[in-house]
Amino acid sequence: MLQWGSDQEDQVDETLCRQIGAASHSQALVLMGDFNHPDICWRDNTAGHKQSRRFLECINEHFFLQVVEEPTRRGAMLDLVLTKKQGLEWNVKLKGSLGCSDHEMVEFKILRAVRRAHSKLTVLDFRTADFGLFRDLLGRVLRNKAAEGRGAQGIWLIFKDHLPQPQEQCIPTNRKSGKKIKRPAWKNKKFLDI
Structure with missing residues (x-):
């Protein structure tokens, strides 16, 4: 003992x-x-x-x-x-x-939720984007007289504020599911082993 x-x-x-x-x-x-x-x-x-x-x-x-x-x-x-x-x-x-x-x-019983979580992640689908229209819409904003004399910082603020509307209009989005998400090329095995 x-x-x-x-x-x-x-x-x-x-x-x-x-x-x-x-x-x-x-x-x-x-x-x-x-x-x-x-x-x-x-x-x-x-x-x-x-x-x-x-x-x-x-x-x-x-x-x-x-x-x-x-x-x-x-x-x-x-x-x-x-x-x-x-x-x-x-x-x-x-x-x-x-x-x-x-x-x-x-x-004891171990209870867990059966429902799978679905991803609500949306990504821009650049393959089907209308870049011609996108370029025209953004060009109009930048050619506007309001951009004159503002300098780089002022033009950047105007660009940033006006970007979402042409983006929504010209670049469709897709919902990504967890199974189909591919790892970016830069995130390779060598990177993950660090």
Whole structure:
């Protein structure tokens, strides 16, 4: 039997923390079990004993969430469900004990939205643009007497303010779906490996 605070128990705690760290690279990971840390207050994120504080630090270091909210054994929350996936509805319920166990059974369902998000990204379709009309409309703005004597900055402001209307008129837009979006040529493997 391990003694409280012994070197052997510290080694077991460190091994567990390393294993949790190694497993934590998966976003879909769910860890569950009786972790035997009755002094952890999950609401306040505090613990009384050294081993419990170390376990709590390990869980926080690897960005785990604990989703059980009710005591699972004699007023203590020993049986935990830990995950890294935020934004899911867990629907955790305690279901009484199984056989002669003094622990509550923890039942949970992981619910997620089924609806896929559709991209609302629109892009200009330059292949079907009417550049002749576009050039004429912008040329009229720049030839206007209001642009005379304004300098480069003044002409730029006029151009910038008048650009959207000819653009809407001459360059159609397309909605992009997530599957058809191509990576720009400059964003190649060499760039992504940096």
